[in-house]
Each structure stands twice: as structure tokens, then as C-alpha cells.
Amino acid sequence: MLLTAFKRYLNNFKGFSREIWILALITFINRAGTMVLPFLSKYLKEDLHFTYGEVGWIMVAFGFGSMLGSWLGGKLSDKIGFYKVMVFSLFTTGIFFFVLQYITSFWGLCFGMFTIMTLADMFRPAMFVSLGAYAKPENRTRSLTLVRLAVNLGFAAGPALGGLIIMGMGYQALFWVDGSSSVMAILIFALLVKEKKKAIQHDTDSPxxxxxxxxxxxxxxxxxxxxxxxxxxxxxxxxxxxxxxxxxxxxxxxxxxxxxxxxxxxxxxxxxxxxxxxxxxxxxxxxxxxxxxxxxxxxxxxxxxxxxxxxxxxxxxxxxxxxxxxxxxxxxxxxxxxxxxxxxxxxxxxxxxxxxxxxxxxxxxxxxxxxxxxxxxxxxxxxxxxxxxxxxxxxxxxxxxxxxxx
Structure with missing residues (x-):
């Protein structure tokens, strides 16, 4: 009975293209690697000794950078294509994580968090558009769900790994791991997935x-x-x-x-x-x-x-x-x-x-x-x-x- 239920569960994961599985994999690597974010407020307060008010403003800069990045990512996906945006976003985010650890002033971190989230969140709309290109119309919602599962698994794994890294090597190591994971994820994507020029196939549920x-x-x-x-x-x-x-x-x-x-x-x-x-x-x-x-x-x-x-x-x-x-x-x-x-x-x-x-x-x-x-x-x-x-x-x-x- 349990074996039958398990087989039925696994059947839900059939029918995806190779590109969709690779997108799910790099999303998992990227989200699991984003270990700084769950500990960011703790790092700012305890290691850099900012006040709660200053931490709040840095997080506001974080949020507005995310909004600008989302808009730019979508705009550029229409202009130059989602593939180039995804590669640029993850690669530059990884490099900027290496730099961010050396910024310790309040205004520097406001600008730094705004910049890194602008770069990082250009990835999200581009990734959604890529799903429209690589997934078949009949299983597009399932493809989106597969990527959501990868995000959730990444977020579940990331904080635990991040906590171990902080205890063992400190916050500085976290920035190096975060940056490296972004660069590694996009290298896997660039090597295994070819850019697709073909127009996105639209489904008929909501024409x-x-x-x-x-x-x-x-x-x-x-x-x-x-x-x-x-x-x-x-x-x-x-x-x-x-x-x-x-x-x-x-x-x-x-x-x-x-x-x-x-x-x-x-x-x-x-x-x-x-x-x-x-x-x-x-x-x-x-x-x-x-x-x-x-x-x-x-x-x-x-x-x-x-x-x-x-x-x-x-x-x-x-x-x-x-x-x-x-x-x-x-x-x-x-x-x-x-x-x-x-x-x-x-x-x-x-x-x-x-x-x-x-x-x-x-x-x-x-x-x-x-x-x-x-x-x-x-x-x-x-x-x-x-x-x-x-x-x-x-x-x-x-x-x-x-x-x-x-």
C-alpha cells in the first residue's frame, strides 16, 4: 500500500524536460547557498553593532533593491532575452557577495544591500520567463511547482548549513560560500542549458x-x-x-x-x-x-x-x-x-x-x-x-x- 502511494507520488514528477530539471537544480543550489540572508539582521546587530533602527533601514534598502531588480530583470528579459539576464544576475551576485563582507559602514551597507538585491532579484522574473520557454504548456504549472519545491528545499537546507558555518568559521566564510554557490549554479546552467530563442508557448486556460x-x-x-x-x-x-x-x-x-x-x-x-x-x-x-x-x-x-x-x-x-x-x-x-x-x-x-x-x-x-x-x-x-x-x-x-x- 505504501509502495503504491510512493510510486503514485513519484509519477507526479514525470514529463519534465531536461532543462526544467537543471533549472530546479540551480535554483536549489542558489537558494541553499543564500545563507547570509537568514542571519543578516543578527550579523548587523551583533557583529557590526548597528542599532535596531539602523538595521531596519538597511533591510528597507534590501527590499527596495529587490523591487528594482525584479523590474529590471523583467524589462531586460523582453529586450535581450531571459538567458543573458539569468547568467548576468547570478554571476554578478556571486562576485558582489565576496565584496559585501568588507563593507561595514551604515551608508555603505545600505548601498551594498540595495545593489546586491537589485542584481540578485533580476534573476526571478527571468527564471519565470525561462520556464515558459522550456516547459510544455500542459505541464507549465507543475514545472513552476518543481522550482518552488527546489526553493523550499534550498531554504530548508541553507539556514542549517549557514549556522554550522558560522559556528565553525564565522560570518566571513558565509559570504564566500554564498558567492561561490551563485557562481557555481550559473556555470552549471551555462554549460548544460542552451539559450532558447523560440517564442514562449502560451496555454489556453487564460488566453x-x-x-x-x-x-x-x-x-x-x-x-x-x-x-x-x-x-x-x-x-x-x-x-x-x-x-x-x-x-x-x-x-x-x-x-x-x-x-x-x-x-x-x-x-x-x-x-x-x-x-x-x-x-x-x-x-x-x-x-x-x-x-x-x-x-x-x-x-x-x-x-x-x-x-x-x-x-x-x-x-x-x-x-x-x-x-x-x-x-x-x-x-x-x-x-x-x-x-x-x-x-x-x-x-x-x-x-x-x-x-x-x-x-x-x-x-x-x-x-x-x-x-x-x-x-x-x-x-x-x-x-x-x-x-x-x-x-x-x-x-x-x-x-x-x-x-x-x-
């Missing part, structure tokens, strides 16, 4: 409409709002929730880590089978995102029950399943919505919505908690999820009108 500009695509802007909101409430997992675990229930860092591990295990075990099921059934992407947003919002309503620690587990399960429903299909919808030749611009704005959500989530969530308490924050975040779900219904209606007018 792209030729528009004068991405800024005039009303449906896409509503979709970006949904992406921003779902990302913003999801990022509470890494900002407000760990504090709540400790303040409300007295959980240790280890217990909070176990809850985070539950999220990773659920993604690893369930995301590919669920995405494969919906692809076989040819379910509309926006319908699936609707349920994802609703579940993510509902998970915060569960947190309003603040007298039983078991509710933390139920809330984590619900937000994890909501993530599985929302994020892979929002990736796929953004790419399928883009008119031919404009994929980079669309994916740039999509990735920028996540960068902005990262900035807003921590600032807004912690600000609300400081002024009004955790309960008000959970109520607001849950309500944002419900608003995002209703926006999905709005898009559904607009898509029907659009298809009738086409």
Missing part, C-alpha cells in the same frame, strides 16, 4: 489579450493586488507569528521551528500531487487561487482563539494548504496572462508585488501589534485574505466579459 501596455491591463492589476495581499499575510509566518508563539504561549525557538518545519513538509508532500490533480482536471487558475486566498485568510481567524496552543497547528496546516492553492497557480496565471513578447514585464510586476509585500508585512504587522495587540492584527490579516478572495470572483467576471468580446 493572453494583446494590450497596449501592461499598465492598461485592468485584470492583471487586480490580480497583482491579490498576489500582494496573499504574500503579505503569508509573510506573517516569519515576522509576527514567531513572536506570538513566544509571547502568548511561551513556545521555545525549537517549538516554533517545528511549526515552520510542518509548513515545509506539507508543501513538499502535497504541493506537486495537488497541482498535478488540478492540471489533469483543467481547473481554472483563478478559481483555485480563490480557495487559496480564503484558506490563508481563515487561518488568521483561527488564531483569534488564543487559549489553546493546538490552534497554532491547525492554523499552520490551513495556511500551508492555502499557500499550495494560491502561489503555484498565481505564478502560472501571471505568465499565461502576458502577451507574447511582454512576458518579462508581466513577471517583473508579479515578483515586485512579493517584494513589496515583504516590506509591508513586517512594518504593518508589527506596527499593528505594537499599537493594538495581536488579536487586531490577526483580524485585519484574515480580512485581507477574504478581500483577496472576493477580488478573484471579480476577475472571473471580467475574464468572462473579455472572452466574449474577443
Amino acid at each position: 493572453s489579450i494583446e494590450v497596449a501596455s501592461v499598465f492598461k491591463d485592468k485584470i492583471f492589476w487586480i490580480f497583482l493586488f491579490i498576489s500582494f495581499v496573499t504574500a503579505m499575510i503569508f509573510f506573517q509566518l516569519f515576522t509576527a507569528l514567531p513572536l506570538y508563539h513566544s509571547d502568548q504561549f511561551g513556545l521555545t525557538e525549537f517549538q516554533t521551528g517545528l511549526l515552520m518545519t510542518l509548513n515545509g513538509l506539507l508543501i513538499f508532500a502535497l504541493e506537486m500531487p495537488i497541482v498535478s490533480y488540478f492540471e489533469r482536471k483543467q481547473k481554472g487558475k483563478i478559481k483555485i487561487i480563490f480557495w487559496g486566498a480564503l484558506m490563508m485568510g481563515s487561518s488568521f481567524y483561527l488564531l483569534l482563539i488564543d487559549f489553546w496552543a493546538g490552534m497554532l497547528v491547525l492554523a499552520m496546516i490551513l495556511i500551508s494548504i492555502g499557500e499550495i492553492f494560491a502561489f503555484p497557480f498565481s505564478n502560472a496565471f501571471a505568465l499565461s496572462r502576458a502577451p507574447r513578447g511582454h512576458e518579462g514585464r508581466y513577471m517583473a510586476l508579479y515578483t515586485m508585488s512579493f517584494s513589496l509585500a515583504h516590506i509591508v508585512s513586517s512594518k504593518a504587522g508589527l506596527g499593528i501589534i505594537a499599537d493594538f495587540g495581536y488579536q487586531v492584527n490577526w483580524l485585519i490579516m484574515g480580512s485581507f485574505g477574504v478581500v483577496a478572495a472576493f477580488c478573484c470572483l471579480w476577475i472571473q467576471k471580467l475574464l468572462v466579459v473579455e472572452s466574449q468580446a474577443a
